[in-house]
Amino acid sequence: MRIARPAGTASPAAPTARRRLTVAAVAAALLVAASGCSSSDDDRPTDRATSDEASAPDGEQDGDRAVPDAPILDPLPEEIPANLQSYYDQELSWESCQGAGGRAGFECAMLTVPLDYAHPDPATDIQVAVTRQAANDPGTRIGALLMNPGGPGSSAVEFAQTQSTYIFPAEVRARYDMVGFDPRGTGGTEPVECLPGERMDDHTATDRTPDDAAEIDALIATMEDFGEGCQERTGELLEHLSTIETARDMDVLRSALGDEQLHYVGFSYGTKLGATYAGLFPHRVGRLVLDAAVDPRLPTLDTDREQAGGFETAFRSFASDCAELDDCPLGTGDADAASQRLLDFFADIDANPLPTDDPERPLTESLATTGVALAMYAPSLWPVLRDALTAAFDEGDGAPLLDLADSYYEREGDGSYDTSSFAFHAIGCLDSPAGSQNPDEVRELLASYEEASPTFGADFAWATLQCGLWPVEPSGHPVSIPAAGAADILVLGTTRDPATPYAWAEGLAEQLESGILISYDGDGHGAYAVGSDCVDEAVNAYLLDDVSPENGTTC
Numbered sequence: 001m002r003i004a005r006p007a008g009t010a011s012p013a014a015p016t017a018r019r020r021l022t023v024a025a026v027a028a029a030l031l032v033a034a035s036g037c038s039s040s041d042d043d044r045p046t047d048r049a050t051s052d053e054a055s056a057p058d059g060e061q062d063g064d065r066a067v068p069d070a071p072i073l074d075p076l077p078e079e080i081p082a083n084l085q086s087y088y089d090q091e092l093s094w095e096s097c098q099g100a101g102g103r104a105g106f107e108c109a110m111l112t113v114p115l116d117y118a119h120p121d122p123a124t125d126i127q128v129a130v131t132r133q134a135a136n137d138p139g140t141r142i143g144a145l146l147m148n149p150g151g152p153g154s155s156a157v158e159f160a161q162t163q164s165t166y167i168f169p170a171e172v173r174a175r176y177d178m179v180g181f182d183p184r185g186t187g188g189t190e191p192v193e194c195l196p197g198e199r200m201d202d203h204t205a206t207d208r209t210p211d212d213a214a215e216i217d218a219l220i221a222t223m224e225d226f227g228e229g230c231q232e233r234t235g236e237l238l239e240h241l242s243t244i245e246t247a248r249d250m251d252v253l254r255s256a257l258g259d260e261q262l263h264y265v266g267f268s269y270g271t272k273l274g275a276t277y278a279g280l281f282p283h284r285v286g287r288l289v290l291d292a293a294v295d296p297r298l299p300t301l302d303t304d305r306e307q308a309g310g311f312e313t314a315f316r317s318f319a320s321d322c323a324e325l326d327d328c329p330l331g332t333g334d335a336d337a338a339s340q341r342l343l344d345f346f347a348d349i350d351a352n353p354l355p356t357d358d359p360e361r362p363l364t365e366s367l368a369t370t371g372v373a374l375a376m377y378a379p380s381l382w383p384v385l386r387d388a389l390t391a392a393f394d395e396g397d398g399a400p401l402l403d404l405a406d407s408y409y410e411r412e413g414d415g416s417y418d419t420s421s422f423a424f425h426a427i428g429c430l431d432s433p434a435g436s437q438n439p440d441e442v443r444e445l446l447a448s449y450e451e452a453s454p455t456f457g458a459d460f461a462w463a464t465l466q467c468g469l470w471p472v473e474p475s476g477h478p479v480s481i482p483a484a485g486a487a488d489i490l491v492l493g494t495t496r497d498p499a500t501p502y503a504w505a506e507g508l509a510e511q512l513e514s515g516i517l518i519s520y521d522g523d524g525h526g527a528y529a530v531g532s533d534c535v536d537e538a539v540n541a542y543l544l545d546d547v548s549p550e551n552g553t554t555c
Helices: 023-029 082-088 156-167 170-175 197-205 213-239 243-256 269-280 300-323 335-351 365-375 379-395 399-409 420-431 439-452 457-463 502-511 533-545
Strands: 107-113 126-133 143-148 176-181 262-267 285-291 489-496 515-523
Touching: 082 243, 107 243, 126 156, 126 243, 143 156, 143 243, 143 269, 156 176, 170 176, 170 533, 176 243, 197 213, 197 365, 197 399, 213 420, 243 262, 243 269, 262 269, 269 285, 269 489, 285 533, 300 335, 300 365, 300 379, 300 439, 300 457, 300 489, 335 365, 335 379, 365 379, 365 399, 379 399, 439 457, 489 502, 489 533, 502 515, 515 533
Parallel strands: 143 176, 143 262, 262 285, 285 489, 489 515
Antiparallel strands: 107 126, 126 176
């Protein structure tokens, strides 16, 4: 599943007056109640893979977690190579971007970076889309604050222009330029293209939990078609979309913005990008906040299995909340019964998809699973999911769940898809070797995935095939990132986060030599600006005054 921060400014509409719930629109919604804040007297938490004594807030998942050894990401030389100096010396030409769909007060520019850092060639340079809103109080300006909402694949330009006002308080916006840039392959930066709308509709509707040889063949065929489409429409760029290359783009941008150090807030996958930057350029780390953290040491199989477990934890929290209501569509029993009720529904529509508003697009099992999974990102979507399940169970209407699935894939009203759905796989498959190469390997995974997540495990296991069928060989691999010599880096983890399990935040904070862990005992994806005064005050003090909270702070 995608690991991007749901963000937005308005509560989603109910299915009775439906509108498209784009991922970027979900969430003003993160209506998590603020909680009290306490600090641990202990030193840095011990890695749970090596100690039985490490403790965590209520809601943490199984602590018996073995983390495989991963090579260290070595920093790059501090001196800028001569063949890259011209990129670092460039000046950005800023223009108002309001006429191009941008927000008032924001400027836009294009940053030039090499396609291949090992062989820079002006003939193949990439133009990176950048936006900024100048600090409101130039006299107290600290610098530029870069941000990334996750994905991989989400547009940081759009995120900065539409969400920074709501996420960052006035005090932060007064002292930082709000800066977003679209990573290579996303948004306005040479976006990856894969399939036209109708073929993408077929791709997303294909059964991802095949029951027989014919369904396995259909799944493989659509995955191959997707990858081949990406290669045909994207070309050589498909080989140069790695997180390491984007982190290097960030350093060029830092220089072009005139800052000696990089200040950055990354959410979800954006934490991997930020941590990678810190590993490559520890001497240029300013104030880094990594919220809903990813553990870069994990191989794909562990990442996907643990993420499946994260969605299971979130689903059980949803089911428990739902069971307190008399009209809960999953019944008023325990979470196991709710999971079985949902699995029975999935099995029913696997055989007989539900009709929707579009006669050409019935609700299939895969689309329904995606719709349910989207609602796990934010408790504010739980009422929407309850209504959607009620419509499906009681009225045989699949349209509300299809709306949720379309929101996950960022399907537009005209049937086209936002390129984030394409970039997600293009970046992820390049960053790490595939979890499985063929159906036999998937079958070997199924038991462990279903143990981690009875509700979503099979879907996650079969999804590992996509990168195994990818037309470009991976250039990356799991790494450990100590970022030795970097300034303090804040790492935030939410105990019942579906997409980035809490253990990942523990793991990232532990491997970063200057990592400081803030734990948020709550639901949803992300901890900053979701309603916890404890978290927000700690992060804002760090950003504004360079004051780090105590490591192990719990909110």
